Amino acid sequence: MAELPDKARVVIIGGGVVGCSVAYHLTKLGWTDVVLLERKQLTSGTTWHAAGLIAQLRATANMTKLARYSQELYGDLEAETGVATGFKRVGSITVALTGDRMEELSRSAAMARAFGVEIEEITTDEVKRRYEHLNTDGVVGGVYLPKDGQGDPANIALALAKGARQRGALIRERVKVTGIARQGRRVTGVDWVSDDGRAQGYIACDMIVNCAGMWGHEVGRMAGVNVPLQACEHFYIVSEPIEGLSQLPVLRVPDECAYYKEDAGKMMLGAFEPVAKPWGMNGIPDTFEFDQLPEDFDHFEPILEMAVNRMPMLGRAGIHTFFNGPESFTPDDAYHLGLAPEMDNVWVAAGFNSVGIQSAGGAGMALAQWMEDGEKPFDLGDVDIARMQPFQGNKRYLAERATETLGLLYADHYPYRQKATARGVRRTPFHQHLLDRGAVMGEIAGWERANWFARDGQEREYHYAWGRQNFFDNVAEELAAVRSNIGMYDMSSFGKLRVEGPDAEAFLNHVCGADMSVPVGKIVYTQFLNPRGGIEADVTVTRLSETAWLVVTPAATRLADETWLRRHLGDYRAVITDVTAGEGVLAVMGPNARKLMQAVSPNDFSNDANPFGTAQEIELGLGLARVHRVSYVGELGWEIYVSADMAAHAFETIWEAGQDLGLKLCGMHMMDCARIEKAFRHFGHDITCEDHVLEAGLGFAVKTAKPEFIGRDAVLRKKEEGLQRRLLQFRLTDPEPLLYHNEPIIRDGEIVGYLSSGAYGHHLGAAIGLGYVPCRGESAADVLGSTYEIDVAGTRVRAEASLKPMYDPKSERVRM
Structure with a gap:
């Protein structure tokens, strides 16, 4: 060697x-x-x-x-x-056997147009014309991508x-x-x-x-x-040579978990079966090299039976190879x-x-x-x-989750679809209280979170669809409570990072765009910027004492945000501690939130004592808590932070007092609908590391008067050069269609971008989306003076556009 x-x-x-x-x-x-x-x-x-x-x-x-x-x-x-x-552009066809799958393909086709990918929606007859060997019984349509390939x-x-x-x-x-x-x-x-x-x-x-x-x-x-x-077994068969078989597009029939590829006159059939077989849980043999795993015909047989019906020539051709080999899958x-x-x-x-x-x-x-x-x-x-969260390296977790994730590649990719396996790992202190009152749980970063609340007698599970799902009206009622009275939801899963030490203020001023030199009790909304002015994190920072601060992050990005802080700590004398699990958090939001707070605490919740953007320590029931007067739903309200040991008592105290006021429990879907009505940005969708903070409309959260912080020069440059694009809010003029994300934005007849996020605005009466629109050399009036449409699964729907939030544009309600 x-x-x-x-x-x-x-x-x-x-x-x-x-x-x-x-x-x-x-x-x-x-x-x-x-x-x-x-x-x-x-x-x-x-x-x-x-x-x-x-x-x-x-x-x-x-x-x-x-x-x-x-x-x-x-x-x-x-x-x-x-x-x-061996690379060849043979094209690909994906066919749908159900209306739901066709809706998914139509939405994918619209997304492709926004991304500049050549795609064509085709009828069943056109599928047959391009793929004569296919039995098109039950095929309702498909999509064709001419530039897809194989190699x-x-x-x-x-x-x-x-x-x-x-x-x-x-x-x-x-x-x-x-x-x-x-x-x-x-x-x-x-x-x-x-x-x-x-x-x-x-x-x-x-x-x-x-x-x-x-x-x-x-x-x-x-x-x-x-x-x-986690490695999983992955199966395919290769037929004997088929006379006359020539080059064909790659074919996917996801409703039958199958894909087909012609190769050198033979046909390959591969599968992504709904329940997969994890492999190598006790380690992969040291001798493994070009190895195959044992055949499992019983496992593959249901796929093969459907395939022989769908591709009749497979039933006439012999099987040359039955292959089983491992591939790795993530959670x-x-x-x-x-x-x-x-x-x-x-x-x-x-x-x-x-x-x-x-x-x-x-x-x-x-x-x-x-x-x-x-x-x-x-x-x-x-x-x-x-x-990825640390617990996701757990071997049992990986084996359980992998049985599902392989099959999800070809499952219907419904909006709001939740993973079914390896659930219940992380639970907030209020988990059982919420379940007892009708919570239907979702999962993010391992946290079980109440996404919506079922009524008495209503089935407590998702019925997935591309249209209005079974929780649609529940979320409307939850949002109505928050907009007109009072609602409460669990925010315990949000990350909580304590930053403390003699240099904590200077350090946070270095990594945050906003000014952290504020009085104790002040809450600051800010971003971590990169040197290009892009947004690495979207957080609130609360000054707890002269030397201690609490950074609150989205649940999914807690580890990434903590890592960003640690990598920029340098010689600053400060300590960063993850305290997420130490406190439960309940958000009490709505016009009557103050009445409820006054019913459970002797403290003063007036605007004079506790204005918007401030925190205070309070007595709550028989215990103690800290309340932050902020809102992600655009209403008067408080986030109540209570140590995990007192969390159950806090919930019971608030819930009991809220019965006379009509308090309603709410979930994460409501919060998403409320925030998009208020045009609040969602990190990872509307704002990312490549979205400039000024173009995202968040310049108010950046204080360039500070002498030095990461991204300051890029912000100043952008102010000089002018914006290249702006983040707009859109409301469909037709109340029926639904928006999720990636739908094309059409300005004066031309595709100019796509929605970064979408949800239904139950209060505003139609689907709402956010998305960036190019605006080089244009004024705000120029941008808003155009006609806008959103492409929803191939149908263009008129949309109103706004730079200001369509709901409460002056933010008067949070300051009531």
Whole structure:
């Protein structure tokens, strides 16, 4: 074996298509001191048996951007490296067997138009014309993407590896990483041993990239980071050669959990069955290399029976190969990319959920650019490893969740769909109180949260649909209570980070756009900005004392926001502590909120004593609490923070006192409807790291008079240059259609963008959306002077547009 160096800038662990792509793109950026170590042979884990389907359209604009990049890259690789990738633009067809699936495809087609992806909605007859072998009984329609493709997975990886080698990367096969040395929050090197055991050594390095695929969880633990993924068995069959079979588009029949691919005159049938089979829970054999798993015909038979009916030639052709091989899946069906939150030089690209080939090119490009610049090249929140919670590395959790996530790839992607497996891990102090009163729970970041409340006798579960779901009227009633009387909901899942120390104020002024030099008890709404003026976090910060502050974050981004703070702490004398689980939080909101607060506490809740944007310590029932006068629903109200030990008492006290006032329990769906009526931004949708704080309409929360903070220069530049786009609020003029997100925005007849979020505005009487519109050189009046429509599943619906909130534009209600 050729000698390995004793030092490298980066060591990439894993030689599948993703690891090869990361090496390729780092060398393309000029990195030469790159070492890739593969335990066996390149592609020998999952890549070699992948189906090689290469689609363009993904669930978000940036994921689509990455998939399209992969296609373009693979088309050019052969000319660059001389290795044939087998990439062909054969097109793809997805067919619907139900009206709900067709609605999903129509909404996907509209989204594709907004993302600039060529797509065509086709009738059943057109499906048959493009795919003559298909039995179209029950097919109600479909979509056709002419530029989708397929390729040879192993050769794509080998071409990427060759390209990396040509630019100086060192790629070594049959070298296993056996240990990772760490010092504080940094790795310092890796121990390795050759496959035959005759050589071993150590490579000091500046950073590592975990591209270990289904071994990623194990490698992550060696590096001190959490990489939640689980291998599952994945099945497909390949037929004997079929006479006369020529090139065909890739075909997906998600209602039958199946996909079809013609390859060299044979037909491949693959499956994403609803209940999957996790594999390797006790570890993957050390000898695993180009291995297959035992056949399980009984498990595959229901898919095959439907397939023989749908594709009759499969019933006449013999089976050449019945293949079962492992692929890795994550708890939310999105891959892991980025800088691991636990360490400052451990990068991850793993867990690709059966879309590794189509994702690898773009993922490698994005990660390499992130490593080069030290910041994300664009919003990667969907796949950022920092979204994963520590408990999600639990092996039992992963095995249970993986039985569901594989099948979800082809399940109906209904709005508000909740995961069914591995539930109940994190519960707020009010969990049972809410269940006893009709709560229907959803889950985010492991937290069980009341999404809506069922009436007496109403079924306490979701009935999913693309139209009005069974909770639609419940949410309308909850919102009406908040708008006209009083409602209460549980906010305990929101992250709570305590920042304290002699330099806490200076530190928070450095990372926050707003001015943190405020009196004790003051609550400040602010953002963490990056150097481009993009929004990394959207938080409130409450000054608890001269040296202590509480940063409140969205539940899903608590870990990411804490990590951002830790990475910018530097020499500031401050301590950051996650206290999320220490306090329960109840939000009491509505015009009569003050009456309820006065009924449960002797403290003064007047505007003079407790104005909007301030907090105070209070007596509550027989106990103590702290109340924050803020609102995410646009009404008078208080968020009540109470220590976990007194939480049950606090709930019972407020609930009992609220009975005479008509207090109504509310859920997260109501909160979303209320916030979008008020045009409050939702982090991860309306505001992300690539959305400039001024273009997001949040300039009021940035104080450039402060001498120094991250993003200040970018804010000042944008003020000079002018806005390139603006975030508008839209209300459909037709009360019937529903908006979710990604629906195209049409301005004066032309698509100019898409909705970043959408929900039904029960008080405003129609669906509401937020979305960015280009405005270079235009005044606000110019932007609002246009005619706007929103494309809802192919139908253009007129919409009113506004820069100010359509509900209570002067924010008078929160200050009542």
